[in-house]
Amino acid sequence: MEKKAALYIRLSAEDENEGESDSIKNQRDLLHSYLANHAEFAEYEVLEFCDDGFSGTNFDRPAVKRLLDMVKRKEIPCILVKDFSRFGRNFLEVCDYLDQIFPFLRVRFIAVNENYDSNKSNGRSIGMDVAFKALIYELYSRDISEKIRSVQQAKFKKGEYLCSIAFYGYARSTEKKNSLVVDELAAAVVRRIFSMACESAPLRKIAVTLNKEKVPSPLMYRRANHTDKSRGWKVAGEQVVWTFMAIRRILSDERYTGKLVSRKRTKVDISLKKTVALPKSEWIVVPDTHEAIVSEEMFQKVQSNSKTKSITGWTNQPKHIFYGKLKCAHCNHSLQRKLLRKEPFYRCEAGMAVQNEQCQSVKLSEQTLTQTLLSAIDAQIRLIQCSLSKEGRLEKAGDAITKLQKQVKEQRAMLDKWKLAKILAYEEFCDGKIQKDKYLKRKEEYSESISSAEALILRWEKAVxxxxxxxxxxxxxxxxxxxxxxxxxxxxxxxxxxxxIRVYNNGAIEIVWNFKDYINTCIPQ
Incomplete structure (x- = not known):
């Protein structure tokens, strides 16, 4: 394994400073100072992994994922952190890495401020002091999270707006912290949408009208005003249009009446990103927190309209099994599930909204889609099984590993032999048993043999x-x-x-597999 030292640096997600904070700088300085004061790291290549703005309650962090991937590939023999809490605040996971995974992979772990070095444990598992520290860090993190949640809820009840991006129709106030002001350009579009809905215009017709007139969609409007940089969600492409869903979202949002609606969702656990919807009775609703764009009467009229009466509560509908996987091959937007005479089918709503001929023809029944996918998956399984058994890949790889490990073992024995011979030659020279020129010749021969053996061992271990x-x-x-x-x-x-899964307007389906495509073709209907 090559000589590499990985410095892992993390800053809590609660910190809101822009760029790298002083805390990141302090951690970096501390770890580099430790390396400078320990001569054993003089020849080490130093790599840095930094998660700035990520919680330590779980390991779903980009830098730590890259670090652990390299560790699993045996590319990093040593990890340094400021303290255990920087690596993670989940007691069970941190202890599992320190006590099981890192020792198995022969990875040295150093927590500078904790005065912990796994190389000095003499093969013992982590002590009670380390386990207690990891537990205390997790309890501390949970306590901080609960306090932050309590403060946020208190601010919600005061009518403070805490999101980094103002919702469409409003802008964050530059004069009063955590408050909203009306964005007149966007507000005019919102009023028009509500006005058309009051006149019983179908939601799809509203979307088509706005797209024909080239009115920027909410996301495109934010991009034009450079207010979308903090956005954390993904979109289908660069051009985002008005859709049936976007219109429905606006018409169902009672915040346009001047109310602030908060805490509609909450985290399942602080160590997870997953959130769950809360019942409406647990929402925090504060009236008259900002200027209304539409009146309460107009909002209620839209909700009671026969063409829009299904608006409220639409977000609580169960997701279908193809959610997030079924895409239009022409515009890359997700296909929406619809019912026609109680028979479910999927179509491109974005294409319908912009009157795109290709997208308008994208339509697929759920029954056909399900049967096609089951057949394709079954074919993949049979081909995988045939490939593995025909090529005997598992058996061949196992035999190759056994052979390589035997070669490594033999080469290590020779390496130890040459190192010992080099030491004995030096002792003979010191005792006057051999001349200096003879000792230098032997030293050079042994050094060459040692270097050659080390190179072979490294190459074979990489092959393993x-x-x-x-x-x-x-x-x-x-x-x-x-x-x-x-x-x-x-x-x-x-x-x-x-x-x-990509669906084409000619009825063809393209499947992008999670592994090698053994069928390697599109499946027609």
Whole structure:
């Protein structure tokens, strides 16, 4: 394993400073100072992994993911952090890494401020002091999170707006903190949408009208005003248009009546990003917090209109199993599920809104889609099984690893032999048993043999790692066979096999698999 030292630096997600904070700088200075004061790291290549603005309650952080991937590939033998809490605040996960994973992978872990160095543990598991510190960090994190949540709720009840982006029709006030002011250009569009809805205009017609007149959609409007930089969600493409869903979202938002509606969702647990919808009785609703764009009477009229009466509560509808995976091949927007005579089908709502001929023709019944995917998945499973058994990849990789490990073991024995011979030659020279020129010649020969052995060992160990990765991939493919002959398509099967499904206007389906495409073709209807 190459000599590399990974410095991991993290700043809590609660910090709102722009750019790298002083805390990040202090951590970096501390870790570099530690390396400078320990001569053993003089020849180490130093790598830095920084998560600025990420919580330590889970390991869903970009930099720590890259670090752990390199650790699993045995590319990093040493990790340094300021203290255990920088690495993570989840007691069970931190202890699992320190006590099981890192020792197994022969990774040295150093927490500078905790005076902890796994190399000095002499093979023992982590002590009670380390375990207690990790537990205290987790409890501290939970306590801080609860306090922050309490403060946020108190501010919500005062009518303070805490989101970084103002919702469409408003802008954040530059004079009063955590408050909103009307953005007249966008507000005019909102009033027009409500006015058309009051006149019983179908939602799709409203979207089509706005797109024909080239009125910027909410996201495009924010981009034009450079107020979308803090946006954390993804969109289908660069051009985002008005859709049926966007119109419905605006018409169902009672914040346009001057109310502030908060705490509609909450986290399942502080260590998870997943949130759940709260019942309306638990929402925090504060009236008259900002200037209304539409009156309460107009809002209620829109809700009671026969063409828009299904608006309220639409976000609580259950998601279908293809949610997030089914895309229009022409515009990359997600297909929407619809019912026609109680038969579900999918179509491109974005294409309908912009009157795009290609997208308008994208339509697929759920039954056809399900049967096609089941057949394609079954074919993939059979081809995977045939490929693995025909090529005997698992057996070949296992044999290759056994052979390589034997070579490494033999070469290590020779390496130890040459190192000992080099030491003995030096002792003989010191004792006057051999002349200096003879000692220097032997030293040079032994040094060359040692360097050659070390290079071979490094090359063979890399080859072992590559074979192990191949075995892991093949084992994952082999595990897919548990879904052979499945008669019902589930979300679990879709997540296991399929990354995305693209539907074309000629009825063809393109499947992007999570692994090598063994069919390597589009499946026509």
């Amino acid at each position: 790692n590559q074979e192990n990765l191949q075995i892991q991939k093949d084992t994952e493919l082999q595990s897919c066979q548990r879904f052979a002959s499945a008669t019902e398509l589930t979300r679990e099967i879709l997540d296991e096999f399929i990354q995305v």
